[in-house]
Amino acid sequence: MTAPAPAPALAPQRGAAPGADAPLPPPRLAYDAQTWKEIAHLLANLPLSLAGFVYVMTVTFTGAMLSLTVIGLPLLALGLMGARLMGRAERARARALLGVRIEEPSPLPLRRAGGLQGMWLVLKDPVGWRTILYDLIRLPWGILTFTVALTSLFVLWPVLPFLARGLTNADRAMVRALLSPSDELERRIAELESDRGVVVDTAAADLRRIERDLHDGAQARLVNLAMGLGLAKEKLLEGQADDQVAAMVDEAHGEVKLALQELRDLARGIHPAVLTDRGLDAALSSVASRCTVPVKVTADLPARPAAAIEGIAYFTVSELLQNISKHSGARQASVEVWRSDDRLLVQVWDDGHGGASLDAGSGMRGLAERLDAVDGLFVVDSPPGGPTTVTAELPWRDRTEQP
Template structure:
């Protein structure tokens, strides 16, 4: 199975917009334009009735609890009408415009109320409502003009149809194209910021827990042991020596735990020597033999380097704990302005984003920095994880 968390795919704009000039002959483009103009009226009538119903119901019930959710649902429905209109324009007019980015889910938006607010101020839905209002008088005009021309102005109908269809094309491009993509991306980044903050808080709680349960507890035991040894130093030197030896062992363990904790925050080898050395180090601690290949001439931004390191580190931990693999590989390289990572193992497969192995958290962390996370893990293996991150220059040292 393949699971992907990424930015939406976009169709190329303008590929089908170039049409032959209108002429007296009736070619397939002319017939498609005529069909589009005749269908305008029933489609416009449906859109107009829907928009009036949504706005009237939503605004009248705005004083109640259900008013704004109904209006938000109506705007989401308007988005669906816009999608159908873009499909009709693609099929009959040859107009290809990008599909707007979908609204974030309630989870990624940070809850119901933030999601409701984003839905209510969604300019894609509002522009579709405006489009539906404009279309009713326009649909009547194009239907009547085209139908009359079929019987009265037959020789010049191709020119009339081309002129009316060009106006339709302009409406679709002007009102149904994702011209608010920058605003949508800003909204997505705002919601992603909440994911980053939650992740940072979780990391701080983990560090606090590790310090409390690990090094701090050992240091407390060390202080107690040294206190007892001090009391026995004159009375029982042999017992005191044993206690000091035990305390020495506790010091070594505490230092090791502090090193591991510091490595989990940001390893010194990553700061000093970059991804190649850092990933080789983390691969050496994996229970599965790992081949590491890093093909980078220069280093990306420090934040991107850190995300790449922790992504690979957690993936290798999953391989050690869950995969049953015999071998694994890590490849890192640069493609244009993207840092690409691929981690593969020959284990049992069947990994999922929602499988409880932290994959969803990794995907959300990459998405928060405009990254991409693709999981391909069929039952029986192999499992391949491909991650992309923006390169971003490292800047002056």
């Protein structure tokens, strides 16, 4: 007589999304390690669902009562962040006892958001609200499953594995439906809302810089040029000495040359012609030649990336080299650029005194936010005493992929 085939093991369900057709384990009459885990899960449902229900009612009731005061919305936001943590604990319990493996939701992009913007992101967080809904509906379910499991331990022992599997399948379905991560679209919307603020602030700062440079530089010189040429014209009309007029015209000519140079520098700050014409290698060599520290540039690129990515890489290196010139006390530096799979990597190194960081308000922080806005990375390794290594990573897009 052949022995019955062992029941199939409970396979982990990876990344099951709400509404996905992930198969639930079939009912069976067998006591094994998985059955005891399911029984333990059912018995734990009551105390945990009770704690979750009390937390949710306290948070929502208190937040609603205080919504007209200055602390109401911040308190509700804190409650939603706490609900996220409770959801994480429930997903961990489902992994440990039910074999349901669900990816953790992406964290909210609070690092790039300000105080009010960050609070608004939390208040709109679908993950937190779905966790609150999960905890609200779990209390009656927790009472039912606890009662059935406890009673079956003494009364319905022969069919307890069958009951445990059926009840925990309902638990699995609830966890997948309400505690799975938001879909990719929701995550990207939250990130883009935060990135939009960064991009707008950066664009406004660039416009103010251009306006200031024009007003204080080229515009002032052109005004002086117009005044100088006007005086020269008056002296010519008055028949004064040619040498005096020649000196004024010579001075005006010098002002023209300086104004043209400042306009060229300004245009280079907007988008350098060498970057457009010759690519990132030549443009980085050009900006490195203006650094007060000797810089070795190495570029290993099989092709040119998209113009937007190329421009971000150029201005990132340009600002880092300016920091090296002004603050590092370095004797030498290097810039390396290469492609790795679908990423463009830039690394800037110097042997200065170190101590660079991403503290709020620093130039490094602004660079990190700019790269973060295009799904890039920005990592600073700068221990006190140096050396400093800054690595920037950008998504690679070929120039042919541009619209």
